[in-house]
Amino acid sequence: MRIALPHNTTREEAKRKIEQRLSNLEQQYGHYATDIDKNWEGDRLNFNVKAKGMTGSGFVEVTDSEIILDGKLPLMARPFESRIKSTIEREAESMFRA
DSSP: OEEEEEOOSOHHHHHHHHHHHHHHHHHHHGGGEEEEEEEEETTEEEEEEEETTEEEEEEEEEOSSEEEEEEEOOGGGGGGHHHHHHHHHHHHHHHSOO
16 A cells, blocks of 8 residues: 655654654554554654554655655455545644645
8 A cells, every 4th residue: 555645844844743643543552553663764664563463564754745655454454445545644634734
């Protein structure tokens, strides 16, 4: 699944907002995850998540103008890909309103 969304801010501010939102999500839903691994390499956040027997992985890249999310959904989650994608798009829109 690949999603590209405008962020209308600086790279550093976009990264800060992403990190803040991920922290909130971990607090809210972290009890479902058995393993969360994420690390920034420059402007790219690599991640792996295991939850309820499923594994997801991918990266979020911050460019001058957009956020690019590229991730592999677990096989069991693929039927919900369009719903997951629209949820991520709505969330990013609320985070990065101009």
